Amino acid sequence: MNTWDCGGVPVWVERSDVLPLVDIEIVVRGGAMSDPPGLAGLSHAMLRSMRRGTASLSAEAVEEKVELLGASLSTSVRSTSLRIGATVIRRNLEPFLELLFALLFEPAFREADVDQVCREMLADLHESLDSDSTLAWRAFRSGLFGRHRLGRPASGDLASIERISTDAVRAHHQRQVHPAQLLIGLAGDVDDQAEGWLARRLERHRTGRADDSGRADDTEILEPPASVGRVVVVDKPGRSQAQLVVGALGASIKDADFYDLWVANAAFGGTFTGRLVEEVRTRRGYSYSVGSRLSADRHRDSWAMWSDPSAEQCLDCLELELDLFRDWVERGPDAEEIDRTKLFLVRGHAFERETPSRRLEPVIDAELFGVPIPWLRDVPERVAQVSHKGVSAALHRRFDAQVPTVAVVATASDALLQRLGRLGLGEVRVMPYRTLAG
């Protein structure tokens, strides 16, 4: 992998000429946690507005050009980063990068465009109410993180979006999209000529900026409040099944016990043969979709399990999952489960190296999360060091004191609410599904 620095922007290039395609990953340090108070969704609005053109290109011209060049372009907002991902046919790499950098560094942010973006975001919030799974995860994060920034949806809410102005978007761009905040990766059919072109293009930007100093990463890495356990019921009419998300605070990717927990999670609900899938799906047929996930970021994020049982079996499934979780933490996995999972993760790592973009990803993430590259790249070595004893200790350390947070999307009935109340997880809060738009 080629690595170089241009005007303070670290660039990684993973070459492969197997296919005439190039994947481009531009990461901006920041993300939803950098949205100012009262302006949740600002990063999202900024990314969408950037796509609406430059001084010389209208929104229509941008989209036309992307498609004419045989490219795909997507953006996403995470807690501590903004991501611009693209793939382009090799023969059009340079003109596409030219377009991409123009959108990145020289967006017009016309008032009419920003206003339209905000109207689209409001409409999307209403649309998102159609997805029960989206509602469940939104309610879970709101329950787990409360008023902390991590509890705010990256897409904002009705009130915060109404407050977003063109000036706020421009100021946010000025703060966020700056060489000191950027990481750039290219993977695929890239040659010397393309790398040279990229270096010159970045250099041009650096010398062209009026002020490129003094802007540090302004994303505070806050420790979220300790979970006290909350039950949130999202009431939606006519549901034949429920969406369940159950979880607690997890770990930071920087933590020494991160890989202990990562292996623990894979053994519990990260594979088809994990204890959670075995008990919930294979043995009882409670849910088609079931699994667990340990989120990885610079801050301590969540660990959660999810399922979608029928309305009738919702509480039986939830009680089973809570029992499985308690048993997992108290008694821990057995040695055979850990050994089996380690084999899966170590041998399966070959797939994480299969494509150039997969080889690029851990390198960029390591830089973003502030950990040495081998910490994320050399996963087999990390996993090999995980022990049964270490896993058990990590589970106790992280989860002993936590009462799980529970989110349920279902048609709320008295029987459901009474039984939820008897679980001893704390107050049961009922939210009509429409209120989740904010």
Next chain:
Amino acid sequence: MKHRRQPSWLAALNRDASSGSRLSHAETTPFGPGAQVERWRMANGLQILLAVDRGAPVVSFHTWVRVGSRHEEPGRTGLAHFLEHLMFHETERLPSGAFDRQVEQAGGETNAETWVDWTHYYISVPSEALAMAIELEAERFARLRILPEQVESEREVVANERRMAVDDNLQGFAGEALHRIAYGSQHPHGWPTIGWMADIEGYTAEACERFYRTWYVPNNATLVASGDFEPEDALRWIQQAYADAAPAELPSRPVGPPERAAGSRVTIPWPTETHKLFFGFHAPAYGSDAYAPTVMVQDILAGGRSARLYRRLVEELEWATDVSASVAPLAHAGLFELSVSVRQGVEVEGVVRVLDEELQRLSSEPARERELMKVRNRGELFALSELETAEGKASSIGFSDTLVGDPAHVFTFLDELQRIDGDRIAATARALFAGRTEVQVKPSDEGGSAQ
């Protein structure tokens, strides 16, 4: 260009083989620049497609069985999909759970999918585990044990899958209604691949066993291996593993025309904030000459943010949050689906009027050269993107071969896109949009039920 070639080691492989497991090389098909697919046949009718790629030390092994929901019968809908679930349980030599455990211990991944024309299984593993993957697939292909208790637990899983994908899912519910009214509930394209809930509740171990014995025979399947492996080794393992599989006569399942004329419309109340519109148009089969121009029609209308309908309804008028279109790649005439999520406060009639205007414009005026260029480049991007992994490559090969008998059809398709002009697209649109079915979802505080 295709040609025949018999490698020197073939004679050794066939020397002690049973009569049903003798191998012969059928053809070599170029698969993009510098790659090819080798087709082999076993005497029992099993087809084998091998695509070597040394890019990474992994291999993806696929089984494509030419049975899907169109091979079912009314009253037993969803059986092909249900059997796919049972295939992960128990065999004569493997206790329940052993299949997944072996794959995972090798560092692999396995899954399956079922649609109208086929059922597709795959195991992706590090290269050194290919022999194990072949053995596992052959074992469940020939020696599956279907027990009543497994049928019971899996029935719950599939019922929950249906609730998730259809009963509580606006798009799934509307899509199912659209197919039912476009084809009629007794037509194989009119019932859902997952099956009606009443049918799922009625499955028996005997019915599953009968379906399995009828369709899971070597002359109804194609194996595909893609990745880093030695063809001679793979063929030896396949030959040994599938030696006992006996061919059988396959029942005929003709697919007739739709049961009723297009033009029906239903309204569904749903707990949603905004109206949604779903339109269905009878489209050409995947292998027909008209399929590629139909895909171009789809892309010009709603293939990206600069597509005509997206541009007008989402960008200019701001009457919709999204517009999407798709054309089902099926062996027999499928459905071209067009859907619009209408914004709050917008009149549905106005949206339909704009939609009709754009369909009419595409039917009467040749598409511009820039639009054709966009579609061709987007097609190339998506086709190449699918070939990045061994698993993606094997899926492309198996899918194309199962539907049209050409493992490299993805490249044939891209060539076709280059030759189609604006007049051809207008003619295709005229034929396509001659009649339609329609489902409207209207906001309500009740659950879904078609009216």
